[in-house]
Amino acid sequence: MRTDRLVLVAGLLAACSGTGPVPSINGPKAALPVPLSAAPWEARLSVAEGYEAPAAASKVVIRGATLLLATGKTIARGTIVLDRGKIIAVGEGDLPAPDGAQVIDGSGKFVTPGIIDTHSHLGVYPMIGAAAHLDGNEMTEPVTAHVQTVDAFWPQDPGIERAVAGGVTAIQVLPGSGNLVGGRATTLKLRRGLSPREMHFAGAPDGLKMACGENPKRVYGRDKRSPMTRMGNLALQRAAFLKAQKLRRDWARWRDAETHRQAASGRKRALFEAKQGERTRRQAWCDEHHDAGPCGKWRAEWTLPLEEPDPSEPIAPPDRDPGTETLVAAMEGRVLVHVHCYRADDMLAMVALADEVGFKVRSFHHALEAYKIRGELARRGIAASTWADWWGFKLEAWDGIQENAALIHEAGMRAIIHSDSDEGIQRLNQEAGKALASGRRGGIALTEEDAIRWITANPAWALGVDGRTGSLEVGKDADVVLWNKSPFSVYAAAEKVWIDGALTYSRGGPRWSDFEAGGEK
Amino acid sequence: MNRWITLLALVAGAAEAAPAPPPSPPWIAIVGATVHTGTGEVIEGGVVVIQNGKIVKVGKGLTPPPGAEVIAAQGAVVTPGLTDPLTSLGLIEVELESTSRDDEQGGGDRIRAGFRAADGYNPASSVIAVTRAEGVTSAGVVPTGGLFSGQSAWADLDGATAAEALAEAPLALHIRLGAHAVEGQGGGGHGTAILRVREAFDDARVFARRRADWERNQTRAFAASRLDLEALNLALDRTIVTVFHVSRAADILTALAVAREFKLRAVIAGGAEAWKVASQLASAKVPVILFPLVNGPQSFDSLGARDDNAALLHAAGVAVAISTNETHNARKLRQEAGNAVRAGLPYAAALAAITRVPAEAYGLGARYGTLAPGRVANVVVWSGDPLEIGSYARAVIIRGRKVSTRSRQSALFERYRKAPTGAATGR
Incomplete structure (x- = not known):
């Protein structure tokens, strides 16, 4: 299209540029339409991008440990080498140690990838249950896609270091589920920082938190506000995405119109400049050739000045609307959609809405009835984050069964054990162990290689960071945990935790949080 | 109205046709x-x-x-x-469905000593079958809310009727001290809570001594109702134990002082900071029912919480019981005990903490545990x-x-x- 326009411009110029003895002139430089800036959701991949401040990475070799790779494979006695923040070697037996590396004897111990929690409210609902710290639910209107947890996360939450002590290296910090659309979630590495922007997982896409069912309708319904029912839930979510569709169309229209305007303006300008250039060159030619040939006629034309075209006014772009832009980003897959949903019918209603308005659900969270619709969710490639045994605390959680994770895993879904709790996040290894044990008791064929993926590789996929972390593979981030025994044992403790190769936790080490300063025992 | 009459008739009929033993x-x-x-x-x-x-x-x-x-x-x-000494089993079917809850008396009165968990116990609750399948055979069925929450019961997790299932009721009197104890009554904190507790026990003593005068309206007004005062006397005459639900070390010491003052058979529940006053607990021979997964500052009452609380108390000679303090996940009890072992509690003590010690803490050691x-x-x-x-x-x-x-x-x-x-x- 752009090329066609240029040909057209050149043709017009040719038609005006005269003939005969006039030497051919260099073609005028046509003004190219200026590339328009990206739509806001394209430019804004992550709100926290660019602030990452990794701690110093150490050079570490662990030999003799059982390596649960989370690739489906276990190495009974192997070596893993961490250097410059990455895993640079993993293999059986004793691998050579690079110069200057710290060598750790891992005999009888276990190494796993760092645990990843897809569902945390650390920092926005901190461990200390103080009213002043309730920063997780902007329950002032049911759709708050414009808020983002990165703006509220309190990096001094004493729960953070306790999560790391449980082997957790990355979390998604979600807004709560009081709202239909709660806002943007941010994915952090649990390095010590004074701001979530220092902890941000560089390159991780933001999440969009949505919620089904009881919570939103309870929050607003009790004040006789919408949503009061599940009908209201879906209606408002639909309306929000229809608004996003409109914003997307408005931007597309604006881009098209503005591109045309700039092109037309450019054409006029180019024509003017071409004429002006030709006149200059002809003047020079006529001066040199003593007004020979057509110069008389030309000079008559030159008595009239060339009319310089006025530049056209830029068309105003659509108004900025960060919330709706976030929804558009979700529709385009730039922001991953995670939906708090318990009941099978609620999940299917959400999937139908997603089809209707044009977004994809990356994962359902809690998803206690995912087992009932596991075939459908598997077919769609939707992951499910769930608990090993939470159930019954509300009616939509009454059908929760301990075999949920095992059943959805067996059906080919990516099963994930999440915490949603400052207590549970400290023991996700145990929780995965419970889900494994429950599945086995139910006669489902499962291995520890499966269960370790429920808290590492699968959550990494759900958060869009599986290329970077979630397994012990060469080239991946050195997010690694050394356990004193099998992580599926209740007696297991993380001895050391590295995040991006930096030793972030060592058992018995000092507390970090300023909140607990002075409380050392 | 007719429906109620029919229902009453049905209930009466059912009561007459007693099931075969x-x-x-x-x-x-x-x-x-x-x-x-x-x-x-x-x-x-x-x-x-x-x-x-x-x-x-x-x-x-x-x-x-x-x-x-x-x-x-x-x-x-x-x-x-296994016994989880602090649950609402049989009282709560679904936490967020108020019509499925019988765990608290409700209302504005914070003194609810007369409230009896046994009266609302539902032996058909779906939670019971889920819990016993995991090896929990008994539970403390404990009322919640208020300053005095009421009286608990000991349930064996079997039995078609409450009468069959409840082995001991009333089991204990439950008092909740701490920052939230008198919330909703115009505020007040730890001090207000303890003031009310002392006042109520003091009135109960007078009530017991001067019952006949009270019936003739010849006593001063009491801070609690007749049913509350009667229940408080079960604790005062040491028929039942008194469980102080309390986290902060200072409040634990206050609870011990109140127990001494009124000669109560005291048990500490929660006790996030109990390790700080381990020697006082040991010398008072007061058992502690604790929650091993509370290992951090969840509130300003538990800034000193730590994961080796159980281990430290045991080492100091305190009888340690473990509870999930949950209902739907009371089945996690053995996992919690396992975590206490992970944090240093000897294995035998951890097993005792979910079998023998809960029974002994409630005074049922000769029958259970x-x-x-x-x-x-x-x-x-x-x-x-x-x-x-x-x-x-x-x-x-x-x-x-x-x-x-x-x-x-x-x-x-x-x-x-x-x-x-x-x-x-x-x-």
């Missing part, structure tokens, strides 16, 4: 297991013999009596049935170490009877297990 429980002999008696004793290749709902014999190399149902348990572990002749036969046969995650209850025996481990949850699993692709949506 259950057949007497069979002889059961559990053979070949590693038996943990709950006292710290471990018997390899032990035999546990059960008859008429009681444990008859426990030992090594015993011959099962003829006619006994033999449970071959070689390679298995046998323990006393250990495997010894004469004890109620609440026994669990485990596939392995009961505190370990991969283990499960192979057989659960309550009052000498093997109970079903089926539940609404297991029925759902079986139903959907048969649909390997899940429900289709029509595409």
Whole structure:
């Protein structure tokens, strides 16, 4: 299209540029339409991008440990080498140690990838249950896609270091589920920082938190506000995405119109400049050739000045609307959609809405009835984050069964054990162990290689960071945990935790949080 | 109105047609297991013999009596049935459905000593079957809310009626001190809470001494109702224990002082900072029921919480019991005990913390909590170490009877297990 326009411009110029003895002139430089800036959701991949401040990475070799790779494979006695923040070697037996590396004897111990929690409210609902710290639910209107947890996360939450002590290296910090659309979630590495922007997982896409069912309708319904029912839930979510569709169309229209305007303006300008250039060159030619040939006629034309075209006014772009832009980003897959949903019918209603308005659900969270619709969710490639045994605390959680994770895993879904709790996040290894044990008791064929993926590789996929972390593979981030025994044992403790190769936790080490300063025992 | 009359008639009819007494429980002999008696004793290749709902014999190399149902348990572990001392089992079906809750008296009055958990206990709750399938055979059924929450009951997790299931009611009086104790009554904190507690106990003493005067309206006005004052006297005359739900070290000491002042049989529940006052607890011989997963500052009452609380208290000589403080996940009890071991509590103490110590803390040690002749036969046969995650209850025996481990949850699993692709949506 752009090329066609240029040909057209050149043709017009040719038609005006005269003939005969006039030497051919260099073609005028046509003004190219200026590339328009990206739509806001394209430019804004992550709100926290660019602030990452990794701690110093150490050079570490662990030999003799059982390596649960989370690739489906276990190495009974192997070596893993961490250097410059990455895993640079993993293999059986004793691998050579690079110069200057710290060598750790891992005999009888276990190494796993760092645990990843897809569902945390650390920092926005901190461990200390103080009213002043309730920063997780902007329950002032049911759709708050414009808020983002990165703006509220309190990096001094004493729960953070306790999560790391449980082997957790990355979390998604979600807004709560009081709202239909709660806002943007941010994915952090649990390095010590004074701001979530220092902890941000560089390159991780933001999440969009949505919620089904009881919570939103309870929050607003009790004040006789919408949503009061599940009908209201879906209606408002639909309306929000229809608004996003409109914003997307408005931007597309604006881009098209503005591109045309700039092109037309450019054409006029180019024509003017071409004429002006030709006149200059002809003047020079006529001066040199003593007004020979057509110069008389030309000079008559030159008595009239060339009319310089006025530049056209830029068309105003659509108004900025960060919330709706976030929804558009979700529709385009730039922001991953995670939906708090318990009941099978609620999940299917959400999937139908997603089809209707044009977004994809990356994962359902809690998803206690995912087992009932596991075939459908598997077919769609939707992951499910769930608990090993939470159930019954509300009616939509009454059908929760301990075999949920095992059943959805067996059906080919990516099963994930999440915490949603400052207590549970400290023991996700145990929780995965419970889900494994429950599945086995139910006669489902499962291995520890499966269960370790429920808290590492699968959550990494759900958060869009599986290329970077979630397994012990060469080239991946050195997010690694050394356990004193099998992580599926209740007696297991993380001895050391590295995040991006930096030793972030060592058992018995000092507390970090300023909140607990002075409380050392 | 007619519906109510019909309903009342039905209820009355049901009451008249009393069910036949259950057949007497069979002889059961559990053979070949590693038996943990709950006292710290471990018997390899032990035999546990059960008859008429009681444990008859426990030992090594015993011959099962003829006619006994033999449970071959070689390679298995046998323990006393687990007890979670602080739950709302049978009182809460679904936490967020108020019509399914009977765990608190409600209303603005914070003194609810008269409220009895036993009156609302529902033996048909779906939570009970789920819980006992995991080896929890008894539970403290505890009222919540208020400053004085009311009186708990001891439930064995079997039985068709509340009367059958509840082995002891009232079990204990529950007092909740701390920052939230008097919330909703115009505020007030720790000090206000303790003021009200003292006032109520003091009034209860006077009430008991001058009951006849009170009936003639010849006493001063009391801070609590008649039913509350009567209930408080159960604690004052040491018929039942008094459980102080309290976290902060300073409040624990206050609770000990109140217990001394009114000569109460005290138990501390929660006790996040109990390790700080371990020696005082030990010398007062006051047991602590704690929550091992509370290991950080969840509130300003628990800034000193730490994961080795149980280990430190045990080392100081305090009797430590463990509770989940949950209802739907009271089944996590053994995992919590396992975590206490991980944080330094000796294994035998952790096992005792979920078997013997809860019974002893409530004054029921002669009936529950250990495997010894004469004890109620609440026994669990485990596939392995009961505190370990991969283990499960192979057989659960309550009052000498093997109970079903089926539940609404297991029925759902079986139903959907048969649909390997899940429900289709029509595409």
